[in-house]
Amino acid sequence: METKKGTLSWLVDFSGKHLKEYVFSIIFAVISAIFSIAPYFVVARLITWLVNGEKDWNLYLSGILSLLGIWAAKEVFAAISTLLSHRATYAVLSEIRKRIAVKLTKQQLGDVFDIPSGEMKDIMIDKVVSIESMLAHVVPQILPNILISFGMVVYLFVVDWRMALASLITLPVGGLAFMGIMIGYEKNYNNFTQKNRVMNATAVEYINGIEVIKTFNQTSSSYEKFTRAAQDAADAAINWMKTCSSFMSVGMSVFPAVMVGVLPIGCYLGIIGTLELDVFIFVIILAVGFMLPFITVMSFTDDIAKIGTVIGEITEVLEKPELERPDESVEKLSKFDVTLKNINFAYKDKLVLEDVSTVFKEGEVTAIVGPSGSGKSTIGKLIASLWDVKDGAIYIGKTDIRKIPLKELNSTVAYVSQDNYLFDDTIRNNIRMGRLDATDKEVEVVAKKSGCHDFIMGLEKGYETIAGGAGGHLSGGERQRISIARAMLKNAPIIILDEATAYTDPESEAVIQRAISKLVEGKTLIVIAHRLSTISDSDKILVVSAGKIDGEGTHKALIKNNGLYRNLWAAHIQSKDNTLWR
Numbered sequence: 001m002e003t004k005k006g007t008l009s010w011l012v013d014f015s016g017k018h019l020k021e022y023v024f025s026i027i028f029a030v031i032s033a034i035f036s037i038a039p040y041f042v043v044a045r046l047i048t049w050l051v052n053g054e055k056d057w058n059l060y061l062s063g064i065l066s067l068l069g070i071w072a073a074k075e076v077f078a079a080i081s082t083l084l085s086h087r088a089t090y091a092v093l094s095e096i097r098k099r100i101a102v103k104l105t106k107q108q109l110g111d112v113f114d115i116p117s118g119e120m121k122d123i124m125i126d127k128v129v130s131i132e133s134m135l136a137h138v139v140p141q142i143l144p145n146i147l148i149s150f151g152m153v154v155y156l157f158v159v160d161w162r163m164a165l166a167s168l169i170t171l172p173v174g175g176l177a178f179m180g181i182m183i184g185y186e187k188n189y190n191n192f193t194q195k196n197r198v199m200n201a202t203a204v205e206y207i208n209g210i211e212v213i214k215t216f217n218q219t220s221s222s223y224e225k226f227t228r229a230a231q232d233a234a235d236a237a238i239n240w241m242k243t244c245s246s247f248m249s250v251g252m253s254v255f256p257a258v259m260v261g262v263l264p265i266g267c268y269l270g271i272i273g274t275l276e277l278d279v280f281i282f283v284i285i286l287a288v289g290f291m292l293p294f295i296t297v298m299s300f301t302d303d304i305a306k307i308g309t310v311i312g313e314i315t316e317v318l319e320k321p322e323l324e325r326p327d328e329s330v331e332k333l334s335k336f337d338v339t340l341k342n343i344n345f346a347y348k349d350k351l352v353l354e355d356v357s358t359v360f361k362e363g364e365v366t367a368i369v370g371p372s373g374s375g376k377s378t379i380g381k382l383i384a385s386l387w388d389v390k391d392g393a394i395y396i397g398k399t400d401i402r403k404i405p406l407k408e409l410n411s412t413v414a415y416v417s418q419d420n421y422l423f424d425d426t427i428r429n430n431i432r433m434g435r436l437d438a439t440d441k442e443v444e445v446v447a448k449k450s451g452c453h454d455f456i457m458g459l460e461k462g463y464e465t466i467a468g469g470a471g472g473h474l475s476g477g478e479r480q481r482i483s484i485a486r487a488m489l490k491n492a493p494i495i496i497l498d499e500a501t502a503y504t505d506p507e508s509e510a511v512i513q514r515a516i517s518k519l520v521e522g523k524t525l526i527v528i529a530h531r532l533s534t535i536s537d538s539d540k541i542l543v544v545s546a547g548k549i550d551g552e553g554t555h556k557a558l559i560k561n562n563g564l565y566r567n568l569w570a571a572h573i574q575s576k577d578n579t580l581w582r
Contacts, residue, residue, distance in 0.1 A: 007308045010315055014096055015135070018088035025088070025140040028081035033144040033293065035074035037152060039067050040289035047285070048278040081140050089136040096128050099318060106322040106406065109386040122200045123317060127310050134307050138300045145293035152290035159286070160279060162269065166261040167287040174255025180247035188240040189306050193313070195229075195236040202229040256295055258287040323388050325406045333404070333412060335397035336362045336493040336524045338383055343392035345378060352378050354547045356392070360526050362493075367527045367535035369568060370544035376528050379544070380496045383526065384415040396494065414492035416483050417499075422474070427456055428463035430482055434489030443489065450485035452478075494524045532572040541565070 015022060046063045054060075100123070104112050156164035202225060262284055269275035338360040345353040353375045360366045360383075368376040381387050383394060385401060394401045401409060414434075422430045431443050431452075438446075444463070447453045455478060459465040467473055467482075474482070487495060529535045536555040543550040543558060543565045551562035558565040 007311045021084045021088035025081045025084035028077045029140040030144040032077035033148045038070045040285050044282040044285045085136045085140045119197045145296045149290045149293040163283040166265040167258045169261030170257045177247045177251035181244045192236045195233040199229040199233040256291045262287050339395040341393045362524045364539035365525045366540045367538040368542045374544045375547040376544045380498045413494045414487040414490045415496045416487050422467040426464050431485045434486040446489045452481045452485050496526045498528045
């Protein structure tokens with residue numbers, strides 16, 4: 001059985017090609033740490049000379065100059081270590097975000113939608129950046145500081161084992177206090193993280209839904225939901241800090257208080273004549289010195305403790321199953337008929353499609369109609385590989401789509417949904433996303449064919465106008481026409497229009513219909529529609545009901561032989577007449 005990787009394995013995996021930089025960063029950090037403790041020996045020697053009445057100023061000068069040299073060397077090596085670790089870390093963080101982004105493109109749509117956008121933003125941005133401290137500081141500093149502290153303690157035992165023990169008296173109490181901080185750490189951190197995820201998701205929901213909130217006068221209730229989420233997140237942090245504050249206070253007060261043992265015991269041993277003054281001074285300085293690296297290590301306790309949870313959240317996304325597609329094509333596509341054979345599809349526990357079999361012929365227009373929730377959009381999404389087929393098969397020509405690489409399939413199928421998403425970029429670049437190497441002239445030619453050119457030129461900056469987040473600066477009809485233009489530029493042999501005229505007015509719909517007629521010449525066109533008048537002249541109409549195919553044929557044949565289609569048509573005509581009457 002495949003076992004999941006642990007936190008350390010993931011950190012090594014993330015570090016990848018940057019491991020060499022981290023190794024050199026650690027080496028330079030060790031050298032810097034060695035230089036950082038050297039001044040304690042020099043200072044101890046200077047004080048010993050002073051106590052013993054040494055009057056050779058050249059010795060003191062050489063000691064002071066050596067201190068300056070040591071300090072400069074320490075800073076240089078520390079700077080190199082920090083530069084290497086940060087350069088590697090920010091490259092790693094960038095690569096992690098790229099891996100998450102690529103992963104989302106390889107997952108089923110349901111797995112992506114299962115994670116609220118606010119939570120996904122928190123993972124991709126906040127959680128990823130939170131491991132910066134671990135990689136850039138903890139990795140290069142913990143090992144050197146532990147080694148230096150351990151080495152200084154060992155040296156103290158060599159100098160005088162009694163004073164070495166005296167300097168360690170406060171460590172057990174301080175250590176127990178720091179261990180107290182870790183009581184319930186995982187539970188508290190998980191609670192804190194969960195509350196913040198809810199707050200982020202609620203904030204995004206509140207911002208995205210502000211128009212509906214204001215329109216339906218739900219300001220107070222929606223704001224209350226957000227404030228409650230924010231308060232819960234604050235309470236989680238405050239309550240967690242309350243449980244740790246007393247332990248933290250004791251630990252930070254007692255742990256570094258080495259003089260509590262060193263001074264009284266050293267004075268006693270000096271009085272009874274078993275400890276020389278210069279040795280006593282040397283021990284005092286070393287005792288203070290070995291605590292600083294210890295304190296540095298302890299300051300990273302929080303980063304070390306939470307890293308497992310943070311990595312767990314990031315890798316939860318990376319470990320989700322991907323669409324099963326090969327890296328290279330087995331056979332070249334030559335025919336572009338789309339065949340569905342015995343498709344059964346369920347979203348979680350809900351059966352959406354049951355035993356669906358049909359053929360969408362190349363060069364023909366096939367429409368899919370049916371009541372809301374019947375599964376018609378799911379058929380389009382399965383063909384476009386936004387969902388994965390588990391039971392049954394879909395073929396393009398004679399090739400199972402599961403044997404077609406995603407990149408090739410994406411260039412073969414153009415999918416235009418009713419929710420036409422535009423990026424916060426220029427209109428020209430939004431159209432160009434259909435084919436990134438398209439020239440400005442090609443973009444403008446396809447815009448004219450899709451009926452976009454005139455309204456684009458009427459905008460303040462023409463093609464250089466920013467569409468806004470999700471195309472918010474444009475109307476629904478304008479966004480849909482740009483999406484059609486994008487699909488035309490892609491020039492894919494199979495086109496799926498999922499209610500592409502859902503939000504348009506009659507004038508825009510007429511423009512889009514003319515654009516579609518130019519888009520589909522010689523291609524396999526699948527139209528998912530709720531306005532039946534727009535697809536009445538299709539080569540074939542597929543009627544879907546409750547996840548099953550209720551009938552298929554031309555408009556005339558279905559009006560005559562299919563009761564569901566006849567009812568849908570009658571309801572559409574009545575709605576159209578009522579609209580005209582009003």
